[in-house]
Amino acid sequence: MDSVYAYSPVRSSWSQRKCMPQARARHFSVSVGSRYIFVFGGVTMSINSNNRHHSSDRVIMNHLQETNPSSNRRNYVSSRLSAFNPVTELDIPTLHFEKSIIRYDICSDTWLNVGETDNPRLESHVVLINESNENASFNLQPSDGIHETDSEQTSLRSDLSDNTSVSENNITNNSNGTNQTNKTRRRNNSLNVNFERVFVEIGGITETQPHGTDQVAFYRLRPDYTVFCTADYIKLPQQVRYVNCCVHQDNNLVYIFWESTSELSVLDLRRHTLRSLAPLVSSSTSSPNEARIYAGLSWVGEHLYVVGGFSEFVGDDRRPTVPRDDVHCYDPTTNTWSCIKVLNTTVPRAIFGCVCLNM
Known part of the structure; x- marks a missing residue:
């Protein structure tokens, strides 16, 4: 769908706003201040005849369809109707990973394409670092990367996409107590990334990692509110799809909730640490x-x-x-x-x- 609605808690009512430039689903949106909403990733649909005009050439493979009794009945009715209205190849829609980043202006009720991602995702989560604290900045140093603060926890490195030297490290996964081997890369030259206004993207699936991604991506928010996709990312101990995250704006700590196990971690970009916190244990x-x-x-x-x-x-x-x-x-x-x-x-x-x- 491409529809957009706004809810007013004062009036307790909904109003329809300008639609998105193209329909998408399984995307993520994040607000900036009281004016802008940024939309990252997701899936879009196009008809085969105009695939070549689509903004992304990444086609989702092995798209799973959920089936239930009601859907089976609908499929049966659809199959009967198709006998009278045969479906041609051009009528079959194609799903794509969407790489464009769009921005909605609440005041002017307008949409604008403000950037692209090199590795589009579905079902990821995005948070904005340091929106309320304008004076703080975060720098990743190439010698350290991201580390676990406890000896029992997993040691992480900054994994970068340019020419790097590769080394292997034994990693202890604190979530299940098993050891894993993780290939990590370290940049040879100096890395100095300012995280004063940066989007952090975690989790979801990509074209090359359909079962979950192990990369935490960074996008710089420019002063004109356009988005620049940086080449830097952090490599997690394992690929993860089901993860949620939320930033504490007072201290810019990213709290990561691992949905498959209900474990909680905190990512501190200032100290370059990923620390495990108390897990959520259900009493139900x-x-x-x-x-x-x-x-x-x-x-x-x-x-x-x-x-x-x-x-x-x-x-x-x-x-x-x-x-x-x-x-x-x-x-x-x-x-x-x-x-x-x-x-x-x-x-x-x-x-x-x-x-x-x-x-």
């Missing part, structure tokens, strides 16, 4: 599994909230299912989780977003 007997796939994540004041998400996987493709209705709160001062008791009846849900509204 109805949903004993720890997975919270496509959960909502948001800071509200000084606490981090995790809402809903899928709790189980089914099938050979491990498709997430069984949504949750629970709400949990993380306190960074005590490094503890607590379950929030919701008084009214709630509907279990997943694949949604949470946002904190300051009024």
Whole structure:
């Protein structure tokens, strides 16, 4: 879909705004200040006859279709209709990874193409670093990269895309206690990246990593609010698809929630560290599994909230299912989780977003 809607909490009403330049799904949007919304990645659709005019030549392969009794009935009706209306090859849509980065101006109700990514993703998460603290900056030094602060945790390096020397390091994955070997690259020349206004993208899938990506990408936000895709990235210990992240604007720490295991980590770009925090352990007997796939994540004041998400996987493709209705709160001062008791009846849900509204 390409539709855009705005909600007014004062009027308690919705209004339709200008549509996106092209319909897309499985993308991620992030707001900047009180005026702009940036949209990264996602999937777009085109008819075969005009594929050559599409902005991305990356075609999604092996697109999985979810089936259920109702969809089977629809497919049966569709097959009967197709006998009278045969579908030609030109009518079959093609799905693409979308590499354009677009920006919506709330004041003027306009869309603008403001950048491109070299490695478009689906289902990733993007946060803006240092929006509220204009005086701070972060520099990645080539000699250090990103490291785990505890000896039991995983040591990370800065993995860069230009000419680099390659070395192998034994990595201990703290999430399951097993050792893994990870190839990491280090830049030979000096690296000095200013993170004063930078988007950080994590998780999702790419064309070359269809089961999850191990790269944390950086995009510089220019003064004119266009986006520049840097060549630098951080390499995680393993490929991950189901991950959510949220930045604490007071200290610019990126809190990473690993949705498959409900573990929590904090990425400090100033100190070049990735540190494990207390995991979210469910006390519910109805949903004993720890997975919270496509959960909502948001800071509200000084606490981090995790809402809903899928709790189980089914099938050979491990498709997430069984949504949750629970709400949990993380306190960074005590490094503890607590379950929030919701008084009214709630509907279990997943694949949604949470946002904190300051009024």
